[in-house]
Amino acid sequence: MTAQSPSxxxxxxxxxxxxxxxxxxxxxxxxxxxVLAIGEKPSGFEAEQxxxxxxxxxxxxxxxxxxxxxxxxxxxxxTIGSETRAAAKAGITTMICxxxxxxxxDTPAVMELIRSKAKQSAFARVLCTAAxxxxxxxxxxxxxxxxxxxxxxxxxxxxxxxxxxxxxRRALEYASTxxxxxxxxxxxxxLRNQGCVHEGIIASRLGLPGFPEAAETVAVARDIALAESxxxxxxxxxxxxxxxxxxxxxxxxxxxxxxxxxxxxxLHLTEMDADxxxxxxxxxxxxRTLRDREVLRQAVANGDIQAICSDHQPHEPDAKxxxxxxxxxxISALETLLPLTLKLVQEKVMSLPEALHRLTAGPADIAGxxxxxxxxxxxxxxxIFDPEAHWILNEDNLLSQGKNSPFINWEFTGQxxxxxxxxxxxxxxxxxx
Amino acid sequence: xxxxxxxxxxxxxxxxxxxIDGLKRDLLVEILNNAESFTSLARQGRSVKKVPLLRGKTxxxxxxxxxxxxRTTFELAAKRLSADVLNLNISTSATSKGESLLDTLxxxxxxxxxxxxxxxxxxxxxxxxxxxxxxHISVINAGDGSHSHPTQAMLxxxxxxxxxxxFTPLRVAIVGDILHSRVARSQVLALNTLGVxxxxxxxxxxxxxxxxxxxxxxxxxxxxxxxxxxxxxIMLRLQKERMSGALLPTEAEYFKLYxxxxxxxxxxxxxxxxMHPGPINxxxxxxxxxxxxxxxxxxxxxxxxxxxRMAIMxxxxxxxQDADMEDTV
Numbered sequence: 001m002t003a004q005s006p007s008x009x010x011x012x013x014x015x016x017x018x019x020x021x022x023x024x025x026x027x028x029x030x031x032x033x034x035v036l037a038i039g040e041k042p043s044g045f046e047a048e049q050x051x052x053x054x055x056x057x058x059x060x061x062x063x064x065x066x067x068x069x070x071x072x073x074x075x076x077x078x079t080i081g082s083e084t085r086a087a088a089k090a091g092i093t094t095m096i097c098x099x100x101x102x103x104x105x106d107t108p109a110v111m112e113l114i115r116s117k118a119k120q121s122a123f124a125r126v127l128c129t130a131a132x133x134x135x136x137x138x139x140x141x142x143x144x145x146x147x148x149x150x151x152x153x154x155x156x157x158x159x160x161x162x163x164x165x166x167x168x169r170r171a172l173e174y175a176s177t178x179x180x181x182x183x184x185x186x187x188x189x190x191l192r193n194q195g196c197v198h199e200g201i202i203a204s205r206l207g208l209p210g211f212p213e214a215a216e217t218v219a220v221a222r223d224i225a226l227a228e229s230x231x232x233x234x235x236x237x238x239x240x241x242x243x244x245x246x247x248x249x250x251x252x253x254x255x256x257x258x259x260x261x262x263x264x265x266x267l268h269l270t271e272m273d274a275d276x277x278x279x280x281x282x283x284x285x286x287x288r289t290l291r292d293r294e295v296l297r298q299a300v301a302n303g304d305i306q307a308i309c310s311d312h313q314p315h316e317p318d319a320k321x322x323x324x325x326x327x328x329x330x331i332s333a334l335e336t337l338l339p340l341t342l343k344l345v346q347e348k349v350m351s352l353p354e355a356l357h358r359l360t361a362g363p364a365d366i367a368g369x370x371x372x373x374x375x376x377x378x379x380x381x382x383x384i385f386d387p388e389a390h391w392i393l394n395e396d397n398l399l400s401q402g403k404n405s406p407f408i409n410w411e412f413t414g415q416x417x418x419x420x421x422x423x424x425x426x427x428x429x430x431x432x433x
Numbered sequence: 434x435x436x437x438x439x440x441x442x443x444x445x446x447x448x449x450x451x452x453i454d455g456l457k458r459d460l461l462v463e464i465l466n467n468a469e470s471f472t473s474l475a476r477q478g479r480s481v482k483k484v485p486l487l488r489g490k491t492x493x494x495x496x497x498x499x500x501x502x503x504r505t506t507f508e509l510a511a512k513r514l515s516a517d518v519l520n521l522n523i524s525t526s527a528t529s530k531g532e533s534l535l536d537t538l539x540x541x542x543x544x545x546x547x548x549x550x551x552x553x554x555x556x557x558x559x560x561x562x563x564x565x566x567x568x569h570i571s572v573i574n575a576g577d578g579s580h581s582h583p584t585q586a587m588l589x590x591x592x593x594x595x596x597x598x599x600f601t602p603l604r605v606a607i608v609g610d611i612l613h614s615r616v617a618r619s620q621v622l623a624l625n626t627l628g629v630x631x632x633x634x635x636x637x638x639x640x641x642x643x644x645x646x647x648x649x650x651x652x653x654x655x656x657x658x659x660x661x662x663x664x665x666x667i668m669l670r671l672q673k674e675r676m677s678g679a680l681l682p683t684e685a686e687y688f689k690l691y692x693x694x695x696x697x698x699x700x701x702x703x704x705x706x707x708m709h710p711g712p713i714n715x716x717x718x719x720x721x722x723x724x725x726x727x728x729x730x731x732x733x734x735x736x737x738x739x740x741x742r743m744a745i746m747x748x749x750x751x752x753x754q755d756a757d758m759e760d761t762v
Contacts (some may be wrong), residue, residue, distance in 0.1 A: 205578030
């Protein structure tokens with residue numbers, strides 16, 4: 001790595017490092033894949049390469065808590081190679097892959113496979129949460145201690161509710177024995193039933209099976225109770241309802257160790273966007289009401305929600321070419337993570353440093369990772385973007401293998417111009433076009 | 434109105450018939466008028482019931498969900514319009530979900546069909562097919578999931594108009610499983626578009642959709658209260674699986690609370706008509722005495738079904754029945 005990473009100075013940029021409360025126009029110097037210094041050039045340091053970031057923002061590379069790369073098992077949808085390239089274009093340098101690959105990430109061997117593929121591609125860091133139960137079946141515990149030793153950032157149920165409360169309790173107890181963080185998608189599968197859109201006016205009108213709010217809040221309440229009794233550290237992934245936010249906040253106030261994230265699309269779309277059987281907006285958990293969206297936005301702004309994730313799910317075109325209930329849920333979302341978050345700044349929901357915190361130190365802290373920050377000697381993972389550049393998302397400029405985005409033809413302000421991963425430039429915008 | 438509605442062409446003429454949603458009152462009235470002329474044709478007792486409006490056209494009944502009654506009336510309607518009819522019953526379980534849908538579609542297009550009549554278990558399937566099929570093909574929705582069954586709603590409207598004339602003063606009550614009923618959803622839209630004074634739905638909360646009032650109805654949980662002074666009572670069919678899904682305890686309790694009897698019917702207007710999309714579960718949705726009684730118009734609904742489907746098919750294929758009605762085959 002160090003052999004190919006030249007020394008670089010990024011100069012004149014607005015450097016925002018939320019972890020260290022830095023927001024000023026200054027320079028950053030990189031050597032041997034690490035941050036060497038911020039501000040004055042250290043004596044004796046001569047950069048082999050200069051990046052002039054005048055009028056641009058320089059921030060830590062983004063950390064995405066939930067990105068499906070589809071490998072192994074679903075390479076017809078996407079590969080680690082294709083998606084890490086897309087991540088580099090999106091300014092993302094660390095991705096956490098949920099365990100619902102095929103085979104499931106429930107052994108160190110599968111983790112090793114993913115790691116070696118990511119190393120080959122070398123465009124971004126790919127970490128994973130391991131399955132909380134063998135094959136994600138919710139019957140037997142996975143070898144969590146061994147998986148943690150092999151480097152998983154925690155254990156997770158991915159999209160599959162554990163189902164059995166006793167198994168869940170034991171999984172939390174076992175995980176907490178070894179200080180392993182548990183990442184849960186809160187869902188009661190019985191209440192969800194066949195639900196594919198929010199149980200609201202669109203479901204009523206279109207006769208689509210409703211996914212009630214209670215399918216999430218009941219699970220949140222149960223998981224909080226189990227976290228309290230077991231002392232496990234829980235992270236709620238992709239919270240979608242206002243009531244879940246309130247429940248989690250109340251429990252945190254009571255001293256239970258909890259955190260939560262939200263998918264970027266939940267902060268912009270609502271159930272109304274699925275009208276007309278729009279399968280591009282078939283997501284899981286479903287898009288909720290305008291009120292839910294406003295509460296989620298407020299929670300992101302005030303820091304109750306510490307991380308915004310992409311919930312990236314690239315699909316082959318056929319996956320969405322079905323009647324709505326039969327289509328596959330998910331959005332190809334890496335490349336809209338930063339643009340949608342910047343939109344919140346443009347809409348005055350929060351400041352730019354706060355927004356960048358939710359994409360860098362926020363998620364990194366949840367995952368217990370030393371990334372998403374520009375401390376001296378930390379990995380030189382850096383995103384540089386032009387906050388004023390206008391561009392329109394289309395299928396041709398979407399680099400991910402999955403073209404399934406409801407944001408096609410949206411106009412965005414703010415575009416990544418450079419991404420550095422471990423001190424190497426992994427993406428550079430062709431500014432001539 | 435639903436986004437992405439694509440049923441009418443630039444001149445406002447019917448191209449597909451997927452849902453009542455977004456269709457204008459004039460168009461619904463035109464369907465009823467055309468259907469009326471087809472019924473009078475039949476009533477004149479002509480020995481030959483066929484008209485040559487769709488001669489040379491091929492209509493494919495594409496049924497992914499089994500149905501004898503609806504398919505048969507579509508088939509009869511098509512044949513009376515002199516179209517060639519192809520019946521395809523495709524079991525969804527036999528093929529991997531949906532994947533066959535686009536494939537099947539493209540295969541049929543290659544056979545130069547002019548119209549697909551589609552029934553499918555997933556809401557939105559007919560819209561999906563209309564969006565993906567070749568531009569010369571018309572699609573008629575014969576029922577998609579819990580979403581829409583617009584031809585059934587229109588035959589009900591025809592039956593109501595034949596008995597009541599004007600829609601505007603009418604109070605209509607729909608009783609039963611509104612939550613899962615594509616028929617009810619279409620009826621509510623059609624009744625409100627045609628301007629009735631009130632639509633009521635009557636059901637326990639387990640059989641009502643979220644915020645049912647937003648659909649444009651008044652909600653009742655008590656049958657007698659709900660049918661008081663109404664002009665039309667529409668009973669919905671109760672599927673057996675509602676008991677296993679814990680939506681209802683037993684058929685007996687359902688009948689006790691929501692089953693229509695002659696005694697209860699006295700609370701409605703004296704000239705009330707009673708409708709049911711069929712097939713009836715006697716002793717569950719209603720007493721035999723009501724089903725066969727003087728207020729029942731259930732058999733008229735069945736015969737109107739053919740006329741309404743003839744009207745919609747001919748309108749979608751751009752050949753209105755007034756073109757040349759005298760031509761016999």
